Amino acid sequence: MSEKKIFVTRPLLPELKDMESQLEEIWTSKQLTNMGPKHDELEHRLKETLKVQNLSLFNNGTIALLVAIKAMKLPYKSEVITTPFTFAATPHCIQWNGLKPVFCDIEPNTMTIDPNKIEALITPNTSAILGVHVYGFPCKVDEIDKIAKKHNLKVIYDAAHAFSTEINGIGIGNFGDITMFSFHATKLYNTIEGGALTYNNPELVRKIYNLRNFGIRNEELVEEVGINGKMNELQASVGLLNLEIYKKEQEKRKIIKEFYDKNLSSIKGVRIPKMPVNTTNSYQYYPIVIEDDYKVSRDELHLIFKEHNIITRKYFYPACSDYECYKHELSTKLADLSTVNDIKNRVLCLPYYGSLEDNTINEIVEVVQNAK
Numbered sequence: 001m002s003e004k005k006i007f008v009t010r011p012l013l014p015e016l017k018d019m020e021s022q023l024e025e026i027w028t029s030k031q032l033t034n035m036g037p038k039h040d041e042l043e044h045r046l047k048e049t050l051k052v053q054n055l056s057l058f059n060n061g062t063i064a065l066l067v068a069i070k071a072m073k074l075p076y077k078s079e080v081i082t083t084p085f086t087f088a089a090t091p092h093c094i095q096w097n098g099l100k101p102v103f104c105d106i107e108p109n110t111m112t113i114d115p116n117k118i119e120a121l122i123t124p125n126t127s128a129i130l131g132v133h134v135y136g137f138p139c140k141v142d143e144i145d146k147i148a149k150k151h152n153l154k155v156i157y158d159a160a161h162a163f164s165t166e167i168n169g170i171g172i173g174n175f176g177d178i179t180m181f182s183f184h185a186t187k188l189y190n191t192i193e194g195g196a197l198t199y200n201n202p203e204l205v206r207k208i209y210n211l212r213n214f215g216i217r218n219e220e221l222v223e224e225v226g227i228n229g230k231m232n233e234l235q236a237s238v239g240l241l242n243l244e245i246y247k248k249e250q251e252k253r254k255i256i257k258e259f260y261d262k263n264l265s266s267i268k269g270v271r272i273p274k275m276p277v278n279t280t281n282s283y284q285y286y287p288i289v290i291e292d293d294y295k296v297s298r299d300e301l302h303l304i305f306k307e308h309n310i311i312t313r314k315y316f317y318p319a320c321s322d323y324e325c326y327k328h329e330l331s332t333k334l335a336d337l338s339t340v341n342d343i344k345n346r347v348l349c350l351p352y353y354g355s356l357e358d359n360t361i362n363e364i365v366e367v368v369q370n371a372k
């Protein structure tokens with residue numbers, strides 16, 4: 001048993017001495033926030049890293065997603081078809097915009113929204129589809145695009161888990177009308193708290209700038225009802241330093257993934273979801289799916305891990321469609337959510353970060369091998 005608690009993740013942190021010199025610069029300039037030099041540099045650098053045309057930084061992913069939805073100008077109370085297999089922030093951002101989340105089932109391998117089940121949910125009141133690249137698995141973007149074009153719907157992506165994921169060499173932030181990234185401490189690439197929006201339509205640049213900054217254009221002009229979504233200089237400096245080291249972290253996680261894959265895939269009843277071909281992995285999470293022919297249930301395995309002082313996570317149990325605030329909606333009650341309702345009871349995210357020690361990784365594999 002591990003002496004210290006092992007968590008599902010640990011944040012990527014730059015060297016303290018590198019942070020000290022960043023802090024010295026900030027202290028000297030006294031520019032702490034409001035689109036300072038570090039903010040602007042990070043925006044520029046991330047645009048290159050994520051291979052996107054436009055990128056706006058935010059103080060966290062949730063505010064970024066709120067603004068993304070707002071920028072789409074969807075009719076008040078219209079319906080947004082989304083996945084319930086996600087973090088609470090996704091449907092909450094729809095609801096906070098005065099819109100209605102309508103939950104669609106997921107497909108079993110990538111656990112992303114199932115395009116084959118979207119059209120049945122479209123009504124005259126549907127205005128958008130919001131897909132989540134959950135665990136970094138990309139949604140079926142081409143199929144979603146076709147449906148959206150056919151029904152004149154906006155497409156919004158939540159790429160909170162998909163930093164640096166690419167499909168056929170195209171950055172994941174290029175698909176749909178707008179994409180949100182989260183840079184929360186638990187994410188592969190973090191700015192402590194933080195996030196970004198990426199989009200190809202140049203007309204959105206001004207709109208998003210305004211929405212992020214109270215709607216203020218200049219000292220005498222307030223153009224619309226905005227919010228405070230600004231990333232500060234301390235967050236941006238962590239972001240600049242983490243840009244230098246996130247690839248190393250990915251390499252370490254790749255090795256851990258190979259070890260997990262090799263040792264877990266041969267265990268009866270343990271399924272390892274596969275990344276689609278021509279897609280690069282963000283190495284954000286390591287989910288396994290516990291099938292009926294495994295020795296114990298997912299919940300039992302979760303408890304066995306706990307006895308070893310290893311904290312695995314049931315991301316995303318409960319599904320958002322089970323939340324008190326959504327489960328009573330008629331659309332939730334009527335929806336066919338059979339795959340979500342199955343997967344939510346089977347999935348378990350294992351500890352997954354570069355500084356996991358070899359003996360811990362071995363222990364994690366042994367727990368799955370020997371559970372009874």
Ligand code: T4K
Pocket residue numbers: 007008009010011060061062063086087089090132158160161182183184185186193194195311315
């Ligand atoms: N969309 C999706 C699909 C998302 O997953 C998220 C966030 C969002 C939107 C919203 O983006 P943000 O507004 O957060 O930028 C965590 C994160 O707080 C949350 O950001 C994330 N999704 C979600 C999936 O996971 P919890 O409640 O699981 O976090 P917590 O505090 O239990 O952290 C997990 C483990 O990480 C801890 O056991 C230990 C470790 N940890 C965590 C923190 C915060 C550290 O070692 N250091 C830390 O500072 O939600």
